[in-house]
Amino acid sequence: MNENPNVLRFKANDTEGVRITIIVPGLSAxxxxxxxxxxxxxxxxxxxxxxIITFEAPESVPYYTFHSGITVVRLGVPPGRTxxxxxxxAVGRRxxxxxxxxxxxxxxxxxxxxxxxxVMVLVATLGMSxxxxxxxxxxxxxxxxxxxxxxxxxxxxxxAFGLVTMTQGAxxxxxxxxxxxxxxxxxxxxxxxxxxxxxxxxxxxxxxRLTHQKGFDLLLKAFAQIAAKHPDWRLVIWxxxxxxxxxxxxxxALGLQERVEMPGVTSKPGLWIETADxxxxxxxxxxxxxxxxxAMAARLPVVSYECEWGPxxxxxxxxxxxxxxxxxxxxxxAALDAVLSDVNLRETMAANAAxxxxxxxxxxxxxxxxxxxxxxxxxxxxxxxx
Numbered sequence: 415m416n417e418n419p420n421v422l423r424f425k426a427n428d429t430e431g432v433r434i435t436i437i438v439p440g441l442s443a444x445x446x447x448x449x450x451x452x453x454x455x456x457x458x459x460x461x462x463x464x465x466i467i468t469f470e471a472p473e474s475v476p477y478y479t480f481h482s483g484i485t486v487v488r489l490g491v492p493p494g495r496t497x498x499x500x501x502x503x504a505v506g507r508r509x510x511x512x513x514x515x516x517x518x519x520x521x522x523x524x525x526x527x528x529x530x531x532x533v534m535v536l537v538a539t540l541g542m543s544x545x546x547x548x549x550x551x552x553x554x555x556x557x558x559x560x561x562x563x564x565x566x567x568x569x570x571x572x573x574a575f576g577l578v579t580m581t582q583g584a585x586x587x588x589x590x591x592x593x594x595x596x597x598x599x600x601x602x603x604x605x606x607x608x609x610x611x612x613x614x615x616x617x618x619x620x621x622x623r624l625t626h627q628k629g630f631d632l633l634l635k636a637f638a639q640i641a642a643k644h645p646d647w648r649l650v651i652w653x654x655x656x657x658x659x660x661x662x663x664x665x666x667a668l669g670l671q672e673r674v675e676m677p678g679v680t681s682k683p684g685l686w687i688e689t690a691d692x693x694x695x696x697x698x699x700x701x702x703x704x705x706x707x708x709a710m711a712a713r714l715p716v717v718s719y720e721c722e723w724g725p726x727x728x729x730x731x732x733x734x735x736x737x738x739x740x741x742x743x744x745x746x747x748a749a750l751d752a753v754l755s756d757v758n759l760r761e762t763m764a765a766n767a768a769x770x771x772x773x774x775x776x777x778x779x780x781x782x783x784x785x786x787x788x789x790x791x792x793x794x795x796x797x798x799x800x
Contacts, residue, residue: 433520434457435516436464437467437468438526441468441477442476446551449527452780455480458481460784465521469488489511489515491504513539521544529554535548546574548578549579550577550578572592577595577596579597579598581702604776618691618693618754619649619652620693623654624655624676625656627700630651631657633694634665634674635668637670637673637747648674650674687712692760693714694746695717706718715763716736716763720737722740730770736753
């Protein structure tokens, strides 16, 4: 991050008692939701006041465990498929309810996640002096969210106090006017403390929402190429999403119904690491790819597409994992074949992966989020005092 050297840098105890409002679409299973969980629990433990605002229905239950001192406000206007007119009206309702909820939370600092939510937050805070930091959690160059949202993004993001991305590549997508006050903060790896090793059942594992982005259709084709050569291995794809029916149909067409399981979302976060023997990431693009890092931290050999962005920052090809050209089905099949065939290769890569993952421990990553808070609140106080 580029900063004016004449600006006083505030110490941690200068921000005690800060009122923080975090805004995210929902608190279901997912990488963004996991990050919100880590940050919110960290800041409440640091004696701040934390409110989380979501668009979920009031009866929604978080997938992750939040500190009891955190206030969660659910606005009851979840995203849904409607007509263009209905969609515009729904967005208007979200913005109005969001503005009211933000005012009630009386924040000193607002942190928002995901493009559409970021746009709505910046509209909802028009006329307010509170600093807003927006965080992009995907590949902004290819993420499909529509021309209208892109138009609003280009015009409203300069109003934000700052921008957080997970990779330098994602940050470089944005114009220099936004990059002057910005942070690149990778995801932290935070495995369940009580996980039980139930491995050695020859399970190839993939994890993610069942969507086009995650490339499970490509993975099924790659696995089909090598399934006969490795009859004792099965593929398990954990996750849920709109493409379930399409993927189940493809699985049947490839004759893999007895070899590929799709059990849905794990009953608790990170449970999939207990039974995985090899991990594969088949995404067409990513913001980061936290499940890849979790697999490495859990001492698993990993194979991944070198998609933009994330995997190339985590994995050193041939050392702590294998990277193959994105969307190349034959290359993915060849890499999986090599790993499933060689137990020594698996053990070497797994050991190296666990060492690499130490670079992304929560205390290191959360310190970077503290930098964001300190900068926003410090400059806000400075502006008020002037």
